[in-house]
Amino acid sequence: MDISLNKIIKGYGNFRKKYLSSQAKTIQHLMYAEQNPDIMIISCCDSRVEPSMIFECDPGDLFTVRNIASIVPPYEKDNLHHGTSAALEFGVKFLNVKNLILIGHSNCGGIRALLNENFEENDFISNWIEVSKDAVLQCKSNSCSLEDCIKLSLNKSYENCMTFPWIKEKVEEGTLFLHRWFFNLQTGTMTAYNPASCKYEDLEIAYAQTGQKHSS
Numbered sequence: 001m002d003i004s005l006n007k008i009i010k011g012y013g014n015f016r017k018k019y020l021s022s023q024a025k026t027i028q029h030l031m032y033a034e035q036n037p038d039i040m041i042i043s044c045c046d047s048r049v050e051p052s053m054i055f056e057c058d059p060g061d062l063f064t065v066r067n068i069a070s071i072v073p074p075y076e077k078d079n080l081h082h083g084t085s086a087a088l089e090f091g092v093k094f095l096n097v098k099n100l101i102l103i104g105h106s107n108c109g110g111i112r113a114l115l116n117e118n119f120e121e122n123d124f125i126s127n128w129i130e131v132s133k134d135a136v137l138q139c140k141s142n143s144c145s146l147e148d149c150i151k152l153s154l155n156k157s158y159e160n161c162m163t164f165p166w167i168k169e170k171v172e173e174g175t176l177f178l179h180r181w182f183f184n185l186q187t188g189t190m191t192a193y194n195p196a197s198c199k200y201e202d203l204e205i206a207y208a209q210t211g212q213k214h215s216s
């Protein structure tokens, strides 16, 4: 059998042992209760950035959306098909998550494609990543690094989150907290944007310095 397929089928067996054994309580909880996660994550489709693995979470912990370059588009109420916006609506309005975390990562192929004017012709990708184009163009004019571009794209997504009226309302009343995090693939470190210092800092430091558990 294909080695990759074999690997995930073996993993499925381990999952069943962990969560469906007679001692495991997780699956019983999932069967009888509605999902009730406190945390929503938007991260990239990149196969190396897997939130539930990085944060060692169990089923039910994270409501997750993954898309190319972890982009949040602006609020556009029209008849087109908005997958990420629909997930945001479900997570924020119906699941009432308390934290919405946007995770960018180093060497993101989606943002690299935005910087590459010769990116090959495609049906959907260019149109999708164009949401962050302004941020990236601003970067190019100042000859920033790819990491700077990725972080500016995250800022753009953060701003776009606030164009959703029900996100803005909850953030302003203090019932929803927005976070910008950055995962460095080379070092395996996760940092958070600390609005107090205007820098990305180690998770524990970023949250300790603000004297609160959340940043915005």
Ligand SMILES: [Zn+2]
Pocket: 044, 045, 046, 068, 069, 070, 105, 107, 108, 109, 110, 111
């Ligand atoms: Zn990426």
